[in-house]
Amino acid sequence: MIPFAYNLRSIAQRPVSTTMTALGVALVVAVFVAMLALAHGFRAALVKTGSPDNVIVLRRGADSEMSSGLSRDNARLIATDPRIASGVDGRPLVSPEVYVVINVPRVVGAGLSNVVARGVNAEAFTVRHTHLVAGRWFQSGRSEIVVGKKVAPRFAHTAIGDTLRFANRDWVVVGQFEAGGSALESEIWGENEQFMPVFRGDVFQSVIFRLRDPAAFDDVKRALEGDQRLQVQVQRESAFYAGQSTILTGVLTALAMMITSIMAVGAVFGAVNTMYAAVSSRTPEIAVLLTLGFPPRSVLASFLAESALIAILGGVAGGLLALPINGIVTSTTNWNSFSEVSFAFRVTPDLLLGGVVFALVMGLVGGFFPAWRAARLQVVQALR
């Protein structure tokens, strides 16, 4: 084996060329990591929204809460299922919910945006794993609302103490809640009995409940969907929300792959140029190595390693370039619910590792032909 120090010193001999090649790779990796961080962030926000021990019941045929509708009778019937868990006060953990999307004026950039207004009952905060971060919960019977913590910075009149007007009524914002970074943090919550009359009348859009035993899901599903009095479909809440993220996550991932693979070809060209130049300027050195008895195989490996090293340097730099976007909040529309969802870019260790592996592949591909040429040099010709 040719010592790796040889490669290190060779790289150090031409810092400009090395840096430029590595930076080319770095930018590809940065775009790769950033775009996938966007897709991951969106997916994570929606997946986190649903919990595997919760069940969501919609009207049969409805593909989202928006197109669903359940009568009070139905909701009452569902709430009597014995497999539903009870809260500390012994009441069943069921939340029949009213779901509407309302226009709220944005703070940044003019115009209105679609925000989910969810009418819930007192159990919802437990069922949905939400916690107050400021203020208090709304009181029953009052025109009060609480907002997710991602709502206030983005929308006007949503700070605690403000009055937000929608559906011909004034609503006082009394609290702010967090929900582990999930899409619920982009919602406005009020009491279901208050929302019902002002929006769609005497009908709930969904019923969400906590299972006493998560394994009992199949039983519950069979029981409720088989009940002739109900015309409902039953899904695990986690599966329901994960399903809403598949299309956009798929589009983003496909886009990331397409863009970065085209970019990667460009970066590979850069690596090929650099390595060919390295091989041709070091022709005498290679000849000496071969004369000393290093087999062509070792020469090949040595140049491949050099190319890989440059690319990995680029990969690491690219990861570092992309790192600061971690946690930046952006928003898009969840087309299933027709509402704006805020979420944070998520740069995960897996993603960074993926970026470095991607860089390594670029380096090996780009280095292969130059290394091949180096290995096949004829000593006599090279030394001439």
Added chain:
Amino acid sequence: MNLLPLVLANLRRHRLRTLLTVLGVALATFLFASLRSVVTTLNAGSEVASASRMVVTHATALVFPLPMSYRERLKTVPGVEAVTWANWFGGQYGDGKLFFAQFAIDPESYLAMYPEISVPADQRAAFLAERSAALVGKGLMEKAGWHLGQNVTIRGTIFPGDWTFTIRAVYTPTVRALDDRSFMFQYAYLDERTEHRVTPGWYVLQLRDAGLAPTVAQTIDETFRNSSAPTKTGTEKAFNQGFVTMWGNVQFLMNSIGMAVVFAILMVTANAMMMTARERTGEVAVLKTIGFTDRTLFGLVMAEAGLVTLTGAVLGLGGAKLLYAGTAFNGFGMLPGFDVTAGTLAIGFGVALLLAVASGLVPALRAARLSIVQALRHVE
């Protein structure tokens, strides 16, 4: 003296390097044009909107319908010439993999309002004559493999049940950016088959004069402010733009990626130019000795850089234009009328020129400032 042969000869010395650099620039400009076209196409979607059409929706949200009685009241607003209405159906076809927009429209007034929706006269008559007839975009017909006269069943998500329509007419948009994958059917059919009374999702108004838009909007919204269904009236353009902004900051995303692409390729071309220049130190010194001026040597390197990047740009930008036009690419239905505009091409060439300057400048200056004695000392 004509130096072009010298530049060309220089480029031919490392054929592979030149080729790879040109292709690299081609890929980068191709990507740049593609990314920018996403933005321009999205914006063009709102440009097709006629300035003299306005959309009236429920102030609370688009999902709430407006009363039917508004039709007559809207007609009496000064400046309004015609009124039509439509409803979002939101059904699912088959397994849901083929997604397309479905609208219930008031056929006669809607088609009169949208002359861009071009339908053959006989098909138009057939569509108007039958309650359950459907008017389908040409793009959707091709995508789904449907033919005229075929029955299509759609499962309603908002309006439950299976709905069967007979395709009686096919429309072709006369402007590229108008979606050719919509599915339209008679509002009366929706109303008839639904238990409760269906009311319009939105109204579209034709104004006598586009300049009246602000006053008309104000009049309408004032009129209904304290009713049970307050309205939000805006131009069709604003309505369409509302949907574009719902995607989030696409423009920023695409621009950032575009910048990264350009910088990545700058690294590749600049590196190639530097390597080339370094290898030629000796001969630059010789050229200087035989009387080439500093300025000529500067020009030689810049010309080489320019030739490489511009050839790449022609390939990349031309490729993008031809590929997207040739395959009628429409972003899998999400970007109807996807087009690489002349503006994008011009900016692409501008970027290529910048690339040429940025990648050629350092080696060109180095060549111009080279001291003969220093340089020749290294020549064996």
